[in-house]
Structure formats: C-alpha cells, structure tokens
Amino acid sequence: MKVLIIDDELNIREQMKKYLLLENIDAVCSENALSAQKIIRESIFDAVLVDLKMPGMDGLSFIKWVRQEGFRIPIIMISAYGDISDAVSALKEGAQDYVVKPFNPEEIVIKLKALVEAQNLRNIMELENRKANSSENEIIGISNHMQKIREFVNRLTNTTSTVLITGESGTGKEVVARNIHKNSTSASSPFVPINIGGVLDNLLESELFGYEKGAFTGALSRKIGMFEIASGGTLFLDEIGDMPMSLQVKLLRVLQEHCIIRLGSTQLIPINARIICATNKNLEEEVKNGKFREDLFYRLNVIRINIPPLRERKEDIPVLASSILSRFNRMMGKKISGFTVEAMDKLKKYPFYGNVRELENVIERAVIFTDTDLIQSSELELSSEFYKKAENSLILDKSNNAVSLKDLEKSAIINALERWEGNRTKAALELKISRRTLISKIHEFGLDL
Ligand SMILES: Nc1ncnc2c1ncn2[C@@H]1O[C@H](COP(=O)(O)OP(=O)(O)OP(=O)(O)O)[C@@H](O)[C@H]1O
Ligand SMILES: [Mg+2]
Structure with missing residues (x-):
C-alpha cells in the first residue's frame, strides 16, 4: 500500500510516515497541496491523507481538484479540533473520512486499510459488471443443447429463482451464469462471483455473511459480506459442492428466510440478491454419500441447467x-483468418x-506461433495421450453410421476404463451400469488383461 501525506507541519508528516512504515505502508510526503498535485499525477497511490488548513491551496480545494480530475483514490482529511464544520464540507467534496488532531496514528491505519479494501472491492465490482455486460460473454454454440440453453436463459428474465x-x-x-444476470431485470446491479472451493473454510463464512467490528480477534472494522454486496444483483456461488456442511445449513436458512445476520451481530438484514450456484460435482451422488445436505440440494435444484461436455456436442467446436x-x-494484434481443413x-x-x-488454451498457443494465414494442424498441440486414445478407439461420431451397437458399446467401455485408469467402479458409475454388468461385458469383449 502506498499513501500520500499532505501537511504543512513537518512533525506530523515525519511521525505519520514513520508509523506507516512500521505497518509496511509506504508513504510519500508533501508540504503543500500544489506540489501534491504534481506528485499524485506522476505516481499511483492507494490513499491520500490531507490536512485541512494549509497556506496556499487548502485541503478542501485540493479534494475538490482531485475529484474534478477524476481520481477515485480514497481520501482521509485531517482537521484540527474546532474545524468540524469544515470536515463536513470535506466529506461533501469527496473525502471518505476524517480524523481530528491530535490523532492516534493507529486509528488512521485502521481507517486507511478499511478504505483501501472498500475501494478495491468497488474496482472489482465494476470490472465484473463490465465483464458481465460485454459481448464477449455470449453463449456460443449451434448444437441443439446450447440453443436450448440460450432460449432457456432468455426465459429466465423475469424470475429471481x-x-x-x-x-x-x-x-x-x-x-x-453471467448471461442469466445480463438478461435479468437487475443487470445494472452487481454480479458477484465467489469460488467456494477457493476460500479457506474458516474465512468463507465471514466472506459470505460479513462481520461487525470486534466480532472476533482481528475484526478491526465492519466488513460487508458477499450476500449484501450482491444486493439487487446476482451472487454466483461457484463450486457449491465444496461448501462445508456447517455452512450448508446457514445457506439453506438464507434461501428460506431471505435475510442474514453478520457475525457478531443480532440484527437481521434482508437479502434480495439472486443466487446462482454451479458445480462440476454430481450433487445427487454427494447427497447419497452424505456430503451434501439433501434439503439444500432440493432448495437449489429449482431450476437446473446442465451443460454437456464439449465431446458430446462436437458441432459446437x-x-x-x-x-x-x-x-x-x-x-495479440494478429490477423489469422481461420483453420486448415486438417486442423x-x-x-x-x-x-x-x-x-x-x-x-481456448490450444488455440491461444497456436495463435502465438502461427505466422501464416491459417492455423495448421501441426500447430495445434493436443495432449498426445488423449489424441491417440481418440484415434484408436471408435469415436461416437454422429456422421459415422457404419458401426454396430456392439462396437459402440465396446468403445464406450474402453474409453471409460482408460479415463478412470482401469478403476471398474468409477468406469461403471460413468457408464451408468452396475459394476457386475461392466465386468461381464469386459469378459464378453475380451477386454480383461
Ligand atoms: N458456450 C460458450 N461460449 C463462449 N465461450 C465459452 C462457452 N463455454 C465456455 N466458454 C469459455 O470457456 C472458458 C471456460 O468457461 P467457464 O469459466 O464458464 O467454465 P466453467 O464451467 O465455469 O469451468 P470450471 O468448472 O472449471 O469453473 C471461459 O473462458 C469461457 O469464456
Ligand atoms: Mg467456473
């Protein structure tokens, strides 16, 4: 973190700088607002501390100037006791907070950290919103299944289920998920994604629900959770299958009661964000194995969209x-016009x-290395192991009619066994047959080693 300190008193500048350094925060000092204008243009800061009364340009005019120039950097104003009415005008001009002299440097650090975190969050939200509304996020695909998904997403416009x-x-x-949000009536509100599997279990609850100052050691200021941040918009819970059991109960309660309680508080806060969940796990299986709550599963499974793997909709490739x-x-500023027929x-x-x-990864690599007008087959680096498998075994290709049902069955079994490295239980599960049936088919086709 890097902070700009503007104060005409040398004492305050030096003291603040020293204290911030102890907290691992870099500081640059300026003794007047005019030189600060130059400094802030030439370097990137995370926050500004500015004194109100200074000779020449005062703090208030400086704040006004910063906002006019379009800098969105958080500003804390320092005012002497008795300048409170000025402090209020400073807030109006666009300062986020103020401290009164003599101040406790620790107080400033806490405020700085909270402001910078809030600003980062705002930046992320804005980026997410731009992403959600850009045309790069179209659902592309001509297969029946993808067309149905597109139609379905369009029909979801007026529900918040x-x-x-x-x-x-x-x-x-x-x-x-982004398309559902983009097509909804709350498209201008935030789309807030959180990867459940990517957050440590003990942090997940406070990320989702937020907390009050003092809720636990280290809770130095209030934190707003994702449920509240997504207010009016969409909360995207990615990898929902990884949610720990203890939180599953709490999520169920939010879905039923439409309110949350921040950690360390007793106050109910209404929640109106739409919830979209995603998982690559088989939740029905997880329920059977006692890893996912059945009641939560039914509550989430109101509207279900299943996206088939790409190999089952090759028309989309x-x-x-x-x-x-x-x-x-x-x-990458290139002008490659397409792929050769072989590619x-x-x-x-x-x-x-x-x-x-x-x-995407395969094409990205090819684009980097291609100098010709078309991407050649040799420039597509496909994982050779899978490629060989695909070449050797029969491919379930719709255009290929001259195959017997038995051959298809055999090839499906070979594929499944190879994918699961010979594990018959998993292969049977994937093929949706019993392990016994699989073993008898392995005998029948002479596949046993
Ligand atoms: N139908 C589609 N149209 C356009 N782009 C797509 C489509 N499907 C996937 N992509 C692109 O493929 C990449 C992976 O998609 P995405 O992140 O949505 O997958 P996911 O199912 O969420 O994967 P994971 O389970 O690993 O999180 C993204 O860069 C996305 O833009
Ligand atoms: Mg994903």
Missing part, C-alpha cells in the same frame, strides 16, 4: 474455435476433457 448450473470443468457454467480465434487475434478435423476428433477452456 435460484438456478443450479452443472457440467464438467470448463464447459461454460460461469458464462451461462467450429463456431467456438472461430470466435476464440478472433478474440486472440484482437488481443479443424483434428479439433473435431479430439475429446477435450478440459472442454471449452482446453480448446
């Missing part, structure tokens, strides 16, 4: 590939276990 999005990793669950290509062309064939044959995200 909870939506559960399922699908393998990289299938586009977040893309769909060409449109996705060309849209991804034009995006990377734009980003596209290669993409269409590949099983893409990492789904659209893997397709």
Whole structure:
C-alpha cells in the first residue's frame, strides 16, 4: 500500500510516515497541496491523507481538484479540533473520512486499510459488471443443447429463482451464469462471483455473511459480506459442492428466510440478491454419500441447467474455435483468418476433457506461433495421450453410421476404463451400469488383461 501525506507541519508528516512504515505502508510526503498535485499525477497511490488548513491551496480545494480530475483514490482529511464544520464540507467534496488532531496514528491505519479494501472491492465490482455486460460473454454454440440453453436463459428474465448450473470443468457454467444476470431485470446491479472451493473454510463464512467490528480477534472494522454486496444483483456461488456442511445449513436458512445476520451481530438484514450456484460435482451422488445436505440440494435444484461436455456436442467446436480465434487475434494484434481443413478435423476428433477452456488454451498457443494465414494442424498441440486414445478407439461420431451397437458399446467401455485408469467402479458409475454388468461385458469383449 502506498499513501500520500499532505501537511504543512513537518512533525506530523515525519511521525505519520514513520508509523506507516512500521505497518509496511509506504508513504510519500508533501508540504503543500500544489506540489501534491504534481506528485499524485506522476505516481499511483492507494490513499491520500490531507490536512485541512494549509497556506496556499487548502485541503478542501485540493479534494475538490482531485475529484474534478477524476481520481477515485480514497481520501482521509485531517482537521484540527474546532474545524468540524469544515470536515463536513470535506466529506461533501469527496473525502471518505476524517480524523481530528491530535490523532492516534493507529486509528488512521485502521481507517486507511478499511478504505483501501472498500475501494478495491468497488474496482472489482465494476470490472465484473463490465465483464458481465460485454459481448464477449455470449453463449456460443449451434448444437441443439446450447440453443436450448440460450432460449432457456432468455426465459429466465423475469424470475429471481435460484438456478443450479452443472457440467464438467470448463464447459461454460460461469458464462451461462453471467448471461442469466445480463438478461435479468437487475443487470445494472452487481454480479458477484465467489469460488467456494477457493476460500479457506474458516474465512468463507465471514466472506459470505460479513462481520461487525470486534466480532472476533482481528475484526478491526465492519466488513460487508458477499450476500449484501450482491444486493439487487446476482451472487454466483461457484463450486457449491465444496461448501462445508456447517455452512450448508446457514445457506439453506438464507434461501428460506431471505435475510442474514453478520457475525457478531443480532440484527437481521434482508437479502434480495439472486443466487446462482454451479458445480462440476454430481450433487445427487454427494447427497447419497452424505456430503451434501439433501434439503439444500432440493432448495437449489429449482431450476437446473446442465451443460454437456464439449465431446458430446462436437458441432459446437467450429463456431467456438472461430470466435476464440478472433478474440486472440484482437488481443495479440494478429490477423489469422481461420483453420486448415486438417486442423479443424483434428479439433473435431479430439475429446477435450478440459472442454471449452482446453480448446481456448490450444488455440491461444497456436495463435502465438502461427505466422501464416491459417492455423495448421501441426500447430495445434493436443495432449498426445488423449489424441491417440481418440484415434484408436471408435469415436461416437454422429456422421459415422457404419458401426454396430456392439462396437459402440465396446468403445464406450474402453474409453471409460482408460479415463478412470482401469478403476471398474468409477468406469461403471460413468457408464451408468452396475459394476457386475461392466465386468461381464469386459469378459464378453475380451477386454480383461
Ligand atoms: N458456450 C460458450 N461460449 C463462449 N465461450 C465459452 C462457452 N463455454 C465456455 N466458454 C469459455 O470457456 C472458458 C471456460 O468457461 P467457464 O469459466 O464458464 O467454465 P466453467 O464451467 O465455469 O469451468 P470450471 O468448472 O472449471 O469453473 C471461459 O473462458 C469461457 O469464456
Ligand atoms: Mg467456473
């Protein structure tokens, strides 16, 4: 963190700078507002501390100038006792907070940290909103299934019901969630994503619910949680399958009662954010195994959107590939116009276990290395192991009619066994047959090693 201190008193500048350094906060000092104007233009600061009464340009005019110039940096004003009415005008001009001299440096540090965190959050929200509203987030795909998903998303415009999005990793669950938000009546309110699996269990609750100052050691100021931040908009709970049991109960309560209580408080706060959840886990299985609450599952499963893996909708590969290509062309300033026929064939044959995200990675690498007008097959670096598997085993390709049902069955079994490295229980689960049936089919096809 880097802070600009503006005060005409040398004492205050030096003391503050020393104290901030102890807290690992960098400080640059300026003895008047005029030189501060130059400094703030030339370097990036996270916050400004400015004295009110200074010779020449005073603090109030400085704050006015900062806002006129469009700097959004948080400002804390320092005022002497008795200048309170000026402090109020400073808040009106765009300062976020003020302290009264003589002040406790610790108080300033707490205020600084809270302001900077709030500003960071605002920046993130804005970025998220821009992302949510940009055309880069269209749901691309011509397969029946993707067309149905698009239609379905359009029909969700007027409801605020909870939506559960399922699908393998990289299938586009977040893309769909952003589209639901973008098409909703609350599109101008925030879209707040949180990756449940990415937050430590003991932090998750305070991230979601927020806390009051003093709720626990280290709770130095109030923190607003994600449920409240998403107010009027959409809260996207990604990887919901990773939510610890103890929090599952609390989420269920929020969904039923539409209010929350911040940690360390007793006050009920109404919540009107729409909740969208996503997971690549099989929640029905998780419920069976006692890892996910059944009541919560039913509460979330009101509207369900399942996105099939890319290998089951290969018609989507060409449109996705060309849209991804034009995006990377734009980003890298290239003008590659497409793929050779062999290159596209290669993409269409590949099983893409990492789904659209893997397709993006493959194309990104190819765009970096291609100097020609079309991407060549040799420039697509597909994971050779999967590629060989795909080549060797029969591919469930709709255009290929000359295959017997038995061959298809055999190839599905080989694929599943290879994917699960010979684990028959998991392969059977994937094939939706019993382990016994799988073993007898393995005998029948002579697949046992
Ligand atoms: N139908 C689609 N149209 C356009 N882009 C897509 C589509 N599906 C996926 N993508 C792109 O693929 C990438 C992965 O998508 P996304 O992050 O939505 O997947 P996910 O299902 O949330 O994955 P994970 O489970 O790993 O979080 C993103 O960059 C996204 O833009
Ligand atoms: Mg995701």
